[in-house]
Amino acid sequence: MQQRLGVPGPGPPSLDTVRKTLASYELELRKAGVRHMAVIGSVARGDAIAGSDIDVLVELEPQARVSLFDPMGIELRLTDIFKQKSMSSARTAFDQA
Numbered sequence: 337m338q339q340r341l342g343v344p345g346p347g348p349p350s351l352d353t354v355r356k357t358l359a360s361y362e363l364e365l366r367k368a369g370v371r372h373m374a375v376i377g378s379v380a381r382g383d384a385i386a387g388s389d390i391d392v393l394v395e396l397e398p399q400a401r402v403s404l405f406d407p408m409g410i411e412l413r414l415t416d417i418f419k420q421k422s423m424s425s426a427r428t429a430f431d432q433a
Contacts (some may be wrong), residue, residue, distance in 0.1 A: 348384035349418070351375055359393075361417055368410055369400030377423075389421040390414065 354375050357367070365373065378384040378392030394410055396402055407424065414422035 340393050348388050349390055349420075350384075351382065353388055354379055354418070357417060365410070365413075368413070369396045369402050369406065370410065371395045371400075373402055384404045387420075390422050390424060392424045394424045415432055424429050 358373055358375075372395040374380075374393045374395075375391070375394050378388045379390055392414060394407065396407075411422060411424040416423055
């Protein structure tokens with residue numbers, strides 16, 4: 337059984353732990369075109385339970401050349417980092433037009 341990163345035992349992930357984990361992968365995520373990330377959902381509200389997924393809003397750099405599949409790759413990487421289901425929603429400069 338894989339232990340979830342930074343989460344002792346089977347309990348829910350904490351906002352502080354998720355933020356610290358994301359910060360430790362900042363360089364890698366920036367290279368993938370990420371400009372900003374925000375934890376949202378039950379973890380951000382503090383009412384996550386064991387098995388809750390980790391919801392992350394991802395803002396991509398406006399000049400990043402990303403395909404339709406790149407946000408999916410970021411979501412898969414987050415799932416790998418946290419060793420549990422992670423959901424992401426990507427926002428780009430195109431969304432702001």
